[in-house]
Amino acid sequence: GVPVAVRNLVGRDVIVAWLQPGPEPRKRIPQQAKPLTNSSVMSIDSFATHEFIVYDAAAEKYVEKPDGHESCEFWASVGECAANPGYMLVTCANACNNEGKKKNNGELKAIFAVADNRETVSIVDNDGVWEVVRTGPAHDAQKAVASALDACSATHEDGAPTCGEATVQCVSDELQTFFAPKRDELSIEKFLFDHALKIAPKATPDPDAKGAAYSEDLPKLYRDIERASKETDLSEACPDGARECLRDKATHETVFLTSTIGTLRKATRARRHDVRNATCRNHEDVSPHSPVVEKIWKYDPYTSDIWAGTAPDKKGPAEPDRAIRYLFDPSSIDAQIIVIDDFISDEECDAVQTQATPRLARATHAHEGDLSHVSKARDSQQATVRPEGGRKNERDLSDPIARLKARSVAMANHLSNYTLQLDGQEDLMAVQYNPGQQYMLHCDGSCDGTPFVSGGRLATVLMYCAAADGGGTAFPNAGVHVVPKRGQAVYFSFRSSDSEGLMEDWHTEHSGCPVREGSKWVVTQWLRDGVSKENPHSRFDPSGGPVR
Ligand SMILES: O=C(O)CCC(=O)C(=O)O
Numbered sequence: 286g287v288p289v290a291v292r293n294l295v296g297r298d299v300i301v302a303w304l305q306p307g308p309e310p311r312k313r314i315p316q317q318a319k320p321l322t323n324s325s326v327m328s329i330d331s332f333a334t335h336e337f338i339v340y341d342a343a344a345e346k347y348v349e350k351p352d353g354h355e356s357c358e359f360w361a362s363v364g365e366c367a368a369n370p371g372y373m374l375v376t377c378a379n380a381c382n383n384e385g386k387k388k389n390n391g392e393l394k395a396i397f398a399v400a401d402n403r404e405t406v407s408i409v410d411n412d413g414v415w416e417v418v419r420t421g422p423a424h425d426a427q428k429a430v431a432s433a434l435d436a437c438s439a440t441h442e443d444g445a446p447t448c449g450e451a452t453v454q455c456v457s458d459e460l461q462t463f464f465a466p467k468r469d470e471l472s473i474e475k476f477l478f479d480h481a482l483k484i485a486p487k488a489t490p491d492p493d494a495k496g497a498a499y500s501e502d503l504p505k506l507y508r509d510i511e512r513a514s515k516e517t518d519l520s521e522a523c524p525d526g527a528r529e530c531l532r533d534k535a536t537h538e539t540v541f542l543t544s545t546i547g548t549l550r551k552a553t554r555a556r557r558h559d560v561r562n563a564t565c566r567n568h569e570d571v572s573p574h575s576p577v578v579e580k581i582w583k584y585d586p587y588t589s590d591i592w593a594g595t596a597p598d599k600k601g602p603a604e605p606d607r608a609i610r611y612l613f614d615p616s617s618i619d620a621q622i623i624v625i626d627d628f629i630s631d632e633e634c635d636a637v638q639t640q641a642t643p644r645l646a647r648a649t650h651a652h653e654g655d656l657s658h659v660s661k662a663r664d665s666q667q668a669t670v671r672p673e674g675g676r677k678n679e680r681d682l683s684d685p686i687a688r689l690k691a692r693s694v695a696m697a698n699h700l701s702n703y704t705l706q707l708d709g710q711e712d713l714m715a716v717q718y719n720p721g722q723q724y725m726l727h728c729d730g731s732c733d734g735t736p737f738v739s740g741g742r743l744a745t746v747l748m749y750c751a752a753a754d755g756g757g758t759a760f761p762n763a764g765v766h767v768v769p770k771r772g773q774a775v776y777f778s779f780r781s782s783d784s785e786g787l788m789e790d791w792h793t794e795h796s797g798c799p800v801r802e803g804s805k806w807v808v809t810q811w812l813r814d815g816v817s818k819e820n821p822h823s824r825f826d827p828s829g830g831p832v833r
């Protein structure tokens with residue numbers, strides 16, 4: 286079967302029940318039922334055509350009684366229950382009942398069927414009526430075929446078809462514009478996979494890996510890539526241009542392209558993960574810049590450009606000159622990884638750890654929309670920290686946490702030519718790892734070569750307050766491994782200074798290696814562009830765009 290994702294976007298908990306066809310007319314019997322909490326996703330394995338019903342978890346168990354006519358629902362939906370109650374309330378009691386409940390927000394429901402197609406089914410609340418929104422490759426293909434058929438059957442004013450006589454050829458050509466971006470995506474994924482293969486540690490097999498190192502069948506994957514990259518002439522496959530045939534072929538082609546891209550991505554990820562594990566085991570500083578480029582950063586908080594016109598109101602101690610080392614900075618790809626010694630002072634670490642310790646909680650992340658999911662990708666304890674008295678004191682530089690935050694924003698402007706503001710940035714995040722705990726490969730914002738979206742993250746300052754045995758920070762795709770030292774910071778940026786620019790692709794993907802012994806403490810300042818006092822970070826996703 287193929288997985289079908291069902292997303293609950295109706296704003297309340299629901300039950301998803303499998304329907305079994307019953308005796309006519311239109312009788313469906315709910316079989317198995319599973320709860321699906323608000324804003325979460327479930328995956329259904331679909332083998333054949335299944336029907337589902339989604340209903341409010343707070344409502345009574347949904348029971349559909351047979352109605353006396355197959356058009357009952359339609360009639361009810363157009364107001365017949367009120368207009369013609371004599372007939373309707375007898376013959377279509379069920380449909381009228383549901384229609385009434387739909388209107389007064391009582392029992393809400395949505396019905397949908399899935400077939401053997403990979404897709405996402407979102408249940409949304411449209412003004413008190415639940416609707417089913419479908420997305421996914423098969424669905425996209427069907428839409429594309431429909432619009433290609435439309436385009437090709439359009440005629441000029443004089444009645445001549447706009448695509449000439451060869452309508453099948455026309456549909457086939459039209460569909461290539463739908464396939465082209467998918468084939469581009471495939472070639473990008475192939476490029477990334479080739480890079481991952483090159484850096485994967487073939488000579489040092491991972492001792493922790495069980496069984497075969499990689500699960501995919503490489504020769505088959507290469508054959509699939511080759512096949513999927515080629516243009517297919519649908520007019521050959523469907524010479525008589527039958528709608529059904531075109532739809533099936535286009536759907537098949539799309540699903541094949543999508544699943545090949547998916548397999549490639551997985552294969553790439555497995556290699557990156559292996560490189561990460563290898564550098565975690567070695568646990569030695571590594572950088573492709575040799576000798577490492579070194580510079581001095583002179584920082585004066587009072588003349589900094591981060592204050593948006595309102596200068597700091599209380600002074601802090603003088604800022605020392607700091608040594609910065611470029612571990613990775615190929616200016617062509619807009620990614621930087623830079624180490625700064627003595628970035629965070631003992632006093633500042635103490636302030637962070639003192640404030641965070643009583644509030645440390647297991648890390649959570651957004652898992653399939655469930656925001657309180659305890660993370661497997663991120664196994665650590667964390668807490669945000671703010672200046673004494675809260676965010677309103679971010680301009681008080683006598684406060685160690687305010688100082689750290691201002692310094693982080695100012696350094697990003699200096700190192701990457703950004704014009705970031707202090708106001709509206711995220712709080713500093715303290716993270717503590719015990720033995721065995723780690724943070725799997727991830728990007729802090731997006732690092733996949735897509736356009737930057739305002740409000741998103743574009744750089745990170747990662748500061749170390751306690752270095753354990755193990756627990757390095759690995760950037761496998763950039764060939765960088767950082768062994769933490771107390772007081773040190775790693776700065777990495779993943780967009781150029783151009784706010785309309787693209788995110789870099791994958792060099793800043795990173796991971797906190799497993800701690801072997803002791804306790805590791807880091808403080809992170811994730812940096813955003815496009816935030817301000819009026820539009821703080823909480824309005825945007827880490828990858829930009831409004832929070833829904
Ligand atoms: O602990 C580390 O070395 C990495 C932490 C990290 O990636 C983060 O906080 O975003």
Ligand SMILES: [Fe+2]
Nearest residue numbers: 727728729795
């Ligand atoms: Fe990170």
